[in-house]
Amino acid sequence: MLLRRPLTHVLCAVGLLGSAAAYAQPGPPQGWLKEFGLGAIVNPKRPGSDSYQFRPIPIFDFRYLDERGVRHFANVPQGLGTYLYRGQSKIGVALAPGFGTRDDAPGLEEIGIATEARLFWERDQGPWRLSATAAADLGTGHEGAYLDLGVARRGRLGPQGFWSLGPSLRLVDAAYARAQYGIRPEEAGPSGFAAFDAGSGLEQVAISAVVRKPLAGKWSWTAVARLAYLTGDRADSPLVDTPVQGFLLLGITRPF
Numbered sequence: 001m002l003l004r005r006p007l008t009h010v011l012c013a014v015g016l017l018g019s020a021a022a023y024a025q026p027g028p029p030q031g032w033l034k035e036f037g038l039g040a041i042v043n044p045k046r047p048g049s050d051s052y053q054f055r056p057i058p059i060f061d062f063r064y065l066d067e068r069g070v071r072h073f074a075n076v077p078q079g080l081g082t083y084l085y086r087g088q089s090k091i092g093v094a095l096a097p098g099f100g101t102r103d104d105a106p107g108l109e110e111i112g113i114a115t116e117a118r119l120f121w122e123r124d125q126g127p128w129r130l131s132a133t134a135a136a137d138l139g140t141g142h143e144g145a146y147l148d149l150g151v152a153r154r155g156r157l158g159p160q161g162f163w164s165l166g167p168s169l170r171l172v173d174a175a176y177a178r179a180q181y182g183i184r185p186e187e188a189g190p191s192g193f194a195a196f197d198a199g200s201g202l203e204q205v206a207i208s209a210v211v212r213k214p215l216a217g218k219w220s221w222t223a224v225a226r227l228a229y230l231t232g233d234r235a236d237s238p239l240v241d242t243p244v245q246g247f248l249l250l251g252i253t254r255p256f
Contacts, residue, residue, distance in 0.1 A: 033063045039251025048230060048240030059251050089123040098141055107191030111179050114141025127154055144176025162212040174200040181237035193238040204228045224249040
């Protein structure tokens, strides 16, 4: 069975846990905020799959806060980065991993772990957050580029709780689309699939929800749910069983 693990989507959702932790602070402390925990996810076995899998995951997040909020960060989904500008809008850069998805795909070229250079923008407008992230592989993995755009409505659940809900979309270039959804002519025979050229454009639209609530002591419980829909050539790929992709994460974390 073809298995293409969608780790990028998983790790992006895990990153919401760290964002929720920072947002839920009643007043940002000075210095490093360190949070660790455990979680479990249910997600498709590969992008476009109609079969799902369950697996446990570790969660960790490091953020340096000053009087203006988060300045530096280090975690798996966001990578190692810093904010260059922090006003009503925020601009930052990061170096982050982009995980391959063809490590168990018979007959298809393996996609290694990418090293992505990212430029991101955030703007808070009352309870709303607008965001945009442009990323490009430096040549170690998918070798493509993409643009993520999102908007979310956020609010509190008590002094420590947090919720967020909103849509997002991803635009990809031809190199990224070919790596994730394409089948080259020389791969068609060994893989058993017809050759397919997945072009650039809108890869997917999605809606995500996050809920975070405190538990006993310093522990917190977080749930992340996501529903995405693949579009255009990406949805038409022979590798895609269904364009509808669901995701669920449950985790408990504790600051240290």
